[in-house]
Amino acid sequence: MSTGFALDGLEERIKAHGSSFDSLLKTIPAQYYITKELSEEEQVLDRTEVLSSNATPRLLSIPSSFSLQNSKYQHNKKRNAPKQDIKERTKKAKKAKLDPENNKSVMDIQSAMAAGSKDSEDEGEDDEEDDEEDAQMQDSDDDIVEDDSEAPVIAKSSSHNFEGLLAQVQTAAQTPAQAPKSITELRAKLEERLAKLRGRRGATAEANASAKPTSRQAILEARLKRKKDKKASQKLAKEKRANGGSEGLIVKESSDSTAGGRPSASSINDKGEVRFSKFEFDGLQKKKRGPTDAQGQLKMVEAHNEKLAALQVADPEKASALKEKDTWRKALQLAQGEKVKDDVKLLKKTIKREETFKKKSAKEWGERKSTVSKGKDQKQKRREENLKSRIDAAKNKGKKEKTGDKAKGGKGGASKGNNKKGGKPKARAGFEGNAGKKSSKPSKK
Amino acid sequence: MGKARKKNRTHKKVEEGDNPNAVKTPKTFVMRSGEVGHSVMGLVNDIRRLMEPNTATKLRERKNNRLRDFVAVAGPLGVTHFVILSRTEHGTNMRISRVPRGPTLSFQVKTYSLAKDIIAMQKSPKSPGLEFQVAPLLVLNNFGDSNEMKLMSTVFQNMFPPINIQTMQLADARRVVLLNYNNETKHIDFRHYNVAVKPVGISKSIKRVITTGVPDLQGFEDISEYVLRGAFASESDVEDGPDSTVTLGQDFVGRNNRRQDQRAIKLVELGPRMELRLVKIQAGMCDGEVLYHDIVKRTPEELKVQKADRQKKMQEKAARRKTQEQNVVKKKAEQAAEKEAHRIATGGAPRKPEEDDEDVEADTKGKRKRAAHDEDDEEEEEEDVPEYNDSDDYSDMGDMAPEFSDDDDNEGDFSGDDDDQMEGFSDDDE
Numbered sequence: 012m013s014t015g016f017a018l019d020g021l022e023e024r025i026k027a028h029g030s031s032f033d034s035l036l037k038t039i040p041a042q043y044y045i046t047k048e049l050s051e052e053e054q055v056l057d058r059t060e061v062l063s064s065n066a067t068p069r070l071l072s073i074p075s076s077f078s079l080q081n082s083k084y085q086h087n088k089k090r091n092a093p094k095q096d097i098k099e100r101t102k103k104a105k106k107a108k109l110d111p112e113n114n115k116s117v118m119d120i121q122s123a124m125a126a127g128s129k130d131s132e133d134e135g136e137d138d139e140e141d142d143e144e145d146a147q148m149q150d151s152d153d154d155i156v157e158d159d160s161e162a163p164v165i166a167k168s169s170s171h172n173f174e175g176l177l178a179q180v181q182t183a184a185q186t187p188a189q190a191p192k193s194i195t196e197l198r199a200k201l202e203e204r205l206a207k208l209r210g211r212r213g214a215t216a217e218a219n220a221s222a223k224p225t226s227r228q229a230i231l232e233a234r235l236k237r238k239k240d241k242k243a244s245q246k247l248a249k250e251k252r253a254n255g256g257s258e259g260l261i262v263k264e265s266s267d268s269t270a271g272g273r274p275s276a277s278s279i280n281d282k283g284e285v286r287f288s289k290f291e292f293d294g295l296q297k298k299k300r301g302p303t304d305a306q307g308q309l310k311m312v313e314a315h316n317e318k319l320a321a322l323q324v325a326d327p328e329k330a331s332a333l334k335e336k337d338t339w340r341k342a343l344q345l346a347q348g349e350k351v352k353d354d355v356k357l358l359k360k361t362i363k364r365e366e367t368f369k370k371k372s373a374k375e376w377g378e379r380k381s382t383v384s385k386g387k388d389q390k391q392k393r394r395e396e397n398l399k400s401r402i403d404a405a406k407n408k409g410k411k412e413k414t415g416d417k418a419k420g421g422k423g424g425a426s427k428g429n430n431k432k433g434g435k436p437k438a439r440a441g442f443e444g445n446a447g448k449k450s451s452k453p454s455k456k
Numbered sequence: 457m458g459k460a461r462k463k464n465r466t467h468k469k470v471e472e473g474d475n476p477n478a479v480k481t482p483k484t485f486v487m488r489s490g491e492v493g494h495s496v497m498g499l500v501n502d503i504r505r506l507m508e509p510n511t512a513t514k515l516r517e518r519k520n521n522r523l524r525d526f527v528a529v530a531g532p533l534g535v536t537h538f539v540i541l542s543r544t545e546h547g548t549n550m551r552i553s554r555v556p557r558g559p560t561l562s563f564q565v566k567t568y569s570l571a572k573d574i575i576a577m578q579k580s581p582k583s584p585g586l587e588f589q590v591a592p593l594l595v596l597n598n599f600g601d602s603n604e605m606k607l608m609s610t611v612f613q614n615m616f617p618p619i620n621i622q623t624m625q626l627a628d629a630r631r632v633v634l635l636n637y638n639n640e641t642k643h644i645d646f647r648h649y650n651v652a653v654k655p656v657g658i659s660k661s662i663k664r665v666i667t668t669g670v671p672d673l674q675g676f677e678d679i680s681e682y683v684l685r686g687a688f689a690s691e692s693d694v695e696d697g698p699d700s701t702v703t704l705g706q707d708f709v710g711r712n713n714r715r716q717d718q719r720a721i722k723l724v725e726l727g728p729r730m731e732l733r734l735v736k737i738q739a740g741m742c743d744g745e746v747l748y749h750d751i752v753k754r755t756p757e758e759l760k761v762q763k764a765d766r767q768k769k770m771q772e773k774a775a776r777r778k779t780q781e782q783n784v785v786k787k788k789a790e791q792a793a794e795k796e797a798h799r800i801a802t803g804g805a806p807r808k809p810e811e812d813d814e815d816v817e818a819d820t821k822g823k824r825k826r827a828a829h830d831e832d833d834e835e836e837e838e839e840d841v842p843e844y845n846d847s848d849d850y851s852d853m854g855d856m857a858p859e860f861s862d863d864d865d866n867e868g869d870f871s872g873d874d875d876d877q878m879e880g881f882s883d884d885d886e
Binding site for chain 2 (some may be wrong): 132252284285286287288289291292293331338339341342343345346348349
């Protein structure tokens with residue numbers, strides 16, 4: 012029942028069939044269709060799986076593409092690639108994504124495969140063992156090794172591009188030859204990077220060091236330098252002043268000059284250029300020099316006066332200069348609000364006043380003390396007397412009962428004696444009538 | 457029976473800010489001495505406004521007020537400086553002195569302009585806002601290093617409250633007082649400005665929109681026309697070079713002045729303008745040894761003679777006062793005796809002797825108390841109220857007596873004599 016299979020239109024018919032099939036194939040993404048070329052790798056994988064303890068027989072039956080993709084997505088399977096590799100691979104993958112060559116249809120890939128399959132097969136078989144590790148490394152990555160072999164540029168396998176997978180395989184096949192090379196390269200790059208970083212770090216360290224001297228030597232040097240600068244500037248100022256004084260006729264233009272440097276914190280600027288309001292600081296205030304009590308100050312003032320008097324005798328000019336300096340200094344202090352205590356008479360008055368106050372308070376304290384002690388003594392004495400009288404009364408009572416002595420006894424006895432004599436005892440409210448003691452019965456005592 | 461009373465306030469609370477060593481804000485009294493007239497009175501008022509808030513803006517001076525009265529009041533109020541203006545036929549004088557016994561600087565006011573005239577000169581004067589609620593800053597330029605310069609700058613610096621760098625806010629810098637010393641003429645220029653900031657680097661139109669808000673769109677159809685017009689740079693814009701541009705360290709007064717903005721500082725003149733010349737520095741308050749005199753130079757011998765004269769005068773004065781007091785006491789006693797005699801003569805009962813004793817005792821006690829208090833005052837040398845006292849009695853001080861000098865018999869004289877008697881304080885000034 013064959014339809015006419017004529018030989019003459021056979022080619023066209025085959026072509027037509029072929030093209031229809033091709034058109035169908037074109038609709039399939041290359042990634043999912045072409046798997047034959049992975050057979051090597053797949054075999055390798057399978058072998059490893061078998062060899063490993065976790066191998067299960069079912070792995071062998073898994074279609075190649077499936078297992079490959081699985082392993083592709085099993086990321087950390089004995090992964091030893093350095094980070095540098097990965098980074099560069101990602102970079103290359105990104106670039107390759109945009110390459111038009113990578114997005115080939117099934118037809119193109121098949122044609123290309125047909126052309127180059129032989130070569131890759133030859134190479135691949137030699138390096139199967141070495142392929143193992145690299146394959147694991149490679150295919151579990153999404154990244155690509157940096158070397159470019161004759162294989163087309165490798166794209167990220169996450170893209171729907173079979174070409175990437177193919178390329179991966181090929182490069183995997185080729186990596187053993189370059190693996191050591193790439194590792195050394197990577198190491199070299201690492202060294203480079205580290206050196207650069209170290210270099211930069213060194214620079215910053217230097218900059219920091221210059222700002223803040225840390226070592227003792229550096230601090231001392233900085234201090235010396237500061238002193239020198241200060242001295243030099245002072246000298247300059249002096250010279251300027253001296254020169255200005257000598258050239259009195261020449262008009263100075265300093266009236267328009269403004270301060271070049273920062274104004275100092277003290278209210279009186281050394282340079283005398285621009286001064287500002289008085290500054291105050293929260294922290295420590297100026298510490299007062301010299302004695303603060305009246306006695307000490309009096310001593311100081313008197314000593315000063317003596318010195319002045321002595322100087323007056325010896326060198327009157329100096330004395331007058333000193334006096335003038337003193338008056339100016341005092342005026343300055345008063346202007347700043349400080350209290351100046353240099354009046355001998357008033358200081359003496361203060362001392363006298365303090366002394367009288369002390370005496371008075373001492374006297375008062377003594378009085379208070381004495382009153383307290385006196386009161387205490389009195390109370391004590393009275394207490395003792397009371398006790399004594401009580402005891403005596405008890406004694407006397409006993410004695411009186413026995414001997415009937417009227418005259419004996421202390422206070423209590425005396426009263427009892429009175430009783431006997433006929434005097435009435437002290438009347439106590441609520442105790443009318445005879446007390447029990449008056450009973451005729453002999454007391455137990 | 458309740459619980460025993462528990463004492464709660466056993467110690468005086470010390471507040472955080474109360475540091476006994478802290479510098480107190482200096483306060484000022486600005487007044488006139490004698491009849492001065494309208495203009496100088498205006499100057500007095502301007503200076504009062506300038507020194508706000510640490511001054512008595514509405515100080516009332518009466519006719520019979522003397523310097524002594526002000527000194528008496530200054531102590532409890534914490535006033536530290538006096539600024540006294542007076543007028544003579546030679547011109548106007550200003551005296552700045554530190555109150556209790558501080559030095560006095562006497563200036564001649566060569567020329568002055570009142571605040572109202574200065575504001576009248578401005579194109580668009582601004583009404584005063586809150587800038588008079590903060591004390592002004594002070595800038596002294598070209599005050600040299602000699603003794604009198606140092607003293608002058610110290611006095612000026614201590615008239616205004618100190619700046620605390622840690623706690624000061626940028627918004628507290630609203631006004632500034634400039635004092636510039638001119639070496640050739642030896643005059644001190646006194647200026648008072650208000651500090652304002654302007655945005656920098658933007659066109660005039662945008663600046664106007666930002667700062668004042670609503671521009672005048674009279675001749676324009678659209679705001680774009682206004683913004684894009686090529687307005688000429690004003691004089692003040694030209695002045696805003698890189699010199700006057702600053703970066704604000706904190707938020708400043710005004711609507712758009714935020715931290716880290718670039719602004720140009722603009723000074724608007726506010727207050728009186730003066731040209732001063734230092735004439736005399738005295739060690740005491742309006743009296744005392746003359747430390748420096750610009751015009752008169754006395755030789756040491758002359759000074760000695762003066763000093764001796766002065767002392768003699770004082771001693772005589774003291775002696776006179778003493779005798780006067782004795783006379784007064786004697787007279788009182790006589791009067792009392794007369795009264796008593798009259799009483800008895802008219803048949804009344806003689807006054808009980810105890811009463812007399814009590815009175816006498818009370819009197820003497822009072823006197824003693826007051827005397828003790830005087831001692832306190834003089835010894836503490838504080839700004840205490842020196843009540844009835846013998847402050848002018850220097851007879852027992854001898855060498856330590858203060859020295860007065862009279863050297864005002866030259867040009868530029870200013871009531872050097874009778875300094876403690878300020879005549880003519882009047883409420884109403886013509």
